Amino acid sequence: MSAATTTPAADVRIPLRAHLRHTGALVRRNLLWIRQDPESMFDALLMPVVFTLLFVYVFGGSIGQALGGGQDGYVQYVIPGMIAMMSMTLSQGVGTGFSQDFNSGVMDRFRSLPIGRGSVLFAKISVELVRMLFATAVLMIVAVLVGFHITHWGGLFAAVALSAVFASSIMWVFLTLGVVLKNAQSVQAMGFLVLFPLQFGSSIFAPTNSMPGWLQNFTDYNPLSTLADAARGLMVGGPVAHDLWVTLAWSVGITAIAAPYAIHKFRTKN
Amino acid sequence: MTRIDNNAVSVRGLVKHYGDTKALDGVDLDVRQGTVMGVLGPNGAGKTTLVRILSTLLQPDAGEAVVAGYDVLRQPRQLRRVIGLTGQYASVDEKLPGWENLYMIGRLLDLPRKDARARADELLERFSLTEAAKRPASTYSGGMRRRLDLAASMIGHPQVLFLDEPTTGLDPRTRNEVWTEVKAMVGEGVTVLLTTQYMEEAEQLASELTVVDRGKVIAGGKVEELKARVGGRTLRVRPVDPLQAPPLAAMIDELGITGLAGTAVDGESGTLLVPILSDEQLTAVVGAVTARGITISSITTELPSLDEVFLSLTGHRASAPQDAKTTDDRQEVAV
Numbered sequence: 001m002s003a004a005t006t007t008p009a010a011d012v013r014i015p016l017r018a019h020l021r022h023t024g025a026l027v028r029r030n031l032l033w034i035r036q037d038p039e040s041m042f043d044a045l046l047m048p049v050v051f052t053l054l055f056v057y058v059f060g061g062s063i064g065q066a067l068g069g070g071q072d073g074y075v076q077y078v079i080p081g082m083i084a085m086m087s088m089t090l091s092q093g094v095g096t097g098f099s100q101d102f103n104s105g106v107m108d109r110f111r112s113l114p115i116g117r118g119s120v121l122f123a124k125i126s127v128e129l130v131r132m133l134f135a136t137a138v139l140m141i142v143a144v145l146v147g148f149h150i151t152h153w154g155g156l157f158a159a160v161a162l163s164a165v166f167a168s169s170i171m172w173v174f175l176t177l178g179v180v181l182k183n184a185q186s187v188q189a190m191g192f193l194v195l196f197p198l199q200f201g202s203s204i205f206a207p208t209n210s211m212p213g214w215l216q217n218f219t220d221y222n223p224l225s226t227l228a229d230a231a232r233g234l235m236v237g238g239p240v241a242h243d244l245w246v247t248l249a250w251s252v253g254i255t256a257i258a259a260p261y262a263i264h265k266f267r268t269k270n
Numbered sequence: 271m272t273r274i275d276n277n278a279v280s281v282r283g284l285v286k287h288y289g290d291t292k293a294l295d296g297v298d299l300d301v302r303q304g305t306v307m308g309v310l311g312p313n314g315a316g317k318t319t320l321v322r323i324l325s326t327l328l329q330p331d332a333g334e335a336v337v338a339g340y341d342v343l344r345q346p347r348q349l350r351r352v353i354g355l356t357g358q359y360a361s362v363d364e365k366l367p368g369w370e371n372l373y374m375i376g377r378l379l380d381l382p383r384k385d386a387r388a389r390a391d392e393l394l395e396r397f398s399l400t401e402a403a404k405r406p407a408s409t410y411s412g413g414m415r416r417r418l419d420l421a422a423s424m425i426g427h428p429q430v431l432f433l434d435e436p437t438t439g440l441d442p443r444t445r446n447e448v449w450t451e452v453k454a455m456v457g458e459g460v461t462v463l464l465t466t467q468y469m470e471e472a473e474q475l476a477s478e479l480t481v482v483d484r485g486k487v488i489a490g491g492k493v494e495e496l497k498a499r500v501g502g503r504t505l506r507v508r509p510v511d512p513l514q515a516p517p518l519a520a521m522i523d524e525l526g527i528t529g530l531a532g533t534a535v536d537g538e539s540g541t542l543l544v545p546i547l548s549d550e551q552l553t554a555v556v557g558a559v560t561a562r563g564i565t566i567s568s569i570t571t572e573l574p575s576l577d578e579v580f581l582s583l584t585g586h587r588a589s590a591p592q593d594a595k596t597t598d599d600r601q602e603v604a605v
Contacts (some may be wrong), residue, residue: 011344011345011346011347011348012345012347012348014347018380021377021380022377022378024376024377025374025377025378026378028374028377029363029370029374032365032366032370033365033366036365036366036406037365085478086405104361104363104364105357105361106361106362106363106364107361108327108355108357108360108361109355109357109362109375111326111327111380112325112326112327112350112351112353112355113375113378114347114348114350114351114379115378213342220602268329
């Protein structure tokens with residue numbers, strides 16, 4: 001290949017097949033991380049166990065009484081919410097992982113290679129979704145052990161799929177934080193600040209009708225409430241359509257803003 | 271723009287500001303195909319900024335840069351296919367084994383699986399890392415990591431290789447290893463742009479030098495020419511009896527060796543200092559010293575430090591003072 005050209009032609013485009021190949025190579029990298037460092041799966045393994053036991057046995061009795069179904073009724077209420085909560089909490093991992101990549105210098109290598117900028121980010125999201133599915137499987141095993149009845153599998157799968165869609169939109173936000181903030185600790189701290197009010201100011205753990213009006217206004221628009229309610233409807237029955245559409249609208253809206261922004265920030269980072 | 275030259279890298283009026291700081295303030299630079307250009311300068315001179323712009327990691331505020339015929343702003347993807355980059359900090363994935371690092375980059379460079387595997391094996395062998403192939407890079411020594419980094423840069427058979435301070439932070443032995451590898455790559459016809467803080471490294475590897483300071487090119491040319499301008503090496507002779515140093519200096523001055531600038535004595539340590547421009551001068555001076563029959567405790571030659579280079583080229587010290595004295599090539603001669 002001769003290097004000299006007379007007039008700079010337009011830059012080449014990267015074909016879709018190449019994008020997939022690059023993303024595949026980077027997914028392999030991120031999966032190898034897990035094999036190299038199995039402890040990184042502990043959170044995905046332990047979080048569903050700890051949180052389920054905590055909420056069912058600590059709060060389950062009293063909230064269940066208020067719901068009118070006792071602890072068993074609370075299990076039916078909280079497990080779909082847990083799926084929503086976990087998808088959010090695990091999403092944070094993409095941001096901290098990304099931040100570590102930047103500080104290690106390996107990102108310079110990636111960015112000096114002829115690959116699409118998006119593939120580095122898509123690969124991170126794909127692997128995080130795998131982690132999330134693993135955690136959901138663990139959650140469902142614990143759920144059945146504490147008395148959750150899976151009434152129909154289709155609804156369960158639909159709920160998991162919806163959580164994954166919403167989580168991948170949130171991951172773009174965390175990827176942006178991972179690019180913009182200095183280190184993994186800041187990403188984690190910032191993520192916690194965002195997630196904590198969203199998770200507890202929602203219908204994930206308890207019905208919102210006893211909350212003060214201003215808080216209810218917040219929870220009604222909180223996508224975690226609609227995600228949890230949609231998952232609940234899909235898994236144990238009840239109205240679904242409204243919550244489903246609101247959640248999807250949030251997912252599309254967040255992705256439409258955060259994904260191009262994350263890719264842009266990634267591309268232009270100093 | 272017509273390219274009638276055969277420059278692998280061609281830079282005109284490159285400017286990059288960070289707020290009020292001018293990292294690059296109008297840099298011009300040409301690197302001929304198949305040569306090694308050393309970019310010498312202190313910390314903060316703009317060396318890394320230059321490399322980051324040329325490898326498309328950073329966009330310039332003004333100016334033009336063409337690498338292997340591709341414009342850094344308009345054709346970054348094509349450009350990335352023909353360059354290799356080894357940064358100041360090893361840019362390998364530390365959690366991955368060496369082999370996996372190279373295989374991954376092969377795949378990212380669109381090699382078919384089989385070829386990516388073969389290339390990973392081949393480069394591990396060449397950089398003497400075969401035994402460590404399956405170990406995570408985090409378990410590698412500094413030198414092994416740097417070699418893996420070089421191997422990663424070579425996977426795509428780059429036409430132009432950027433080495434940003436490739437030996438900063440390495441011990442002298444490991445530094446020599448890296449130099450050997452870089453020389454081998456140059457032997458294969460790769461054009462190299464190397465940044466360094468060490469005069470000695472530039473002398474070892476580069477055929478031409480560009481000296482930068484505060485974002486500006488302050489001198490450039492063949493290494494030999496620049497060396498002549500800054501005065502080459504300094505010979506230090508230390509007699510066992512410190513009082514013997516002044517008469518020794520006087521004697522050498524009287525000999526009138528061709529081109530010798532004169533001598534000096536460091537009274538505190540009783541050391542004779544002679545600026546040396548050629549190997550002939552060195553031989554003549556050492557010969558005179560031994561003929562005199564004085565017992566000597568050490569003879570060393572030293573390259574000028576970066577600071578001394580700056581002092582003689584610009585009349586002022588390097589802007590960011592630091593300890594970059596190139597003393598590792600002291601050849602201790604026991605007498």
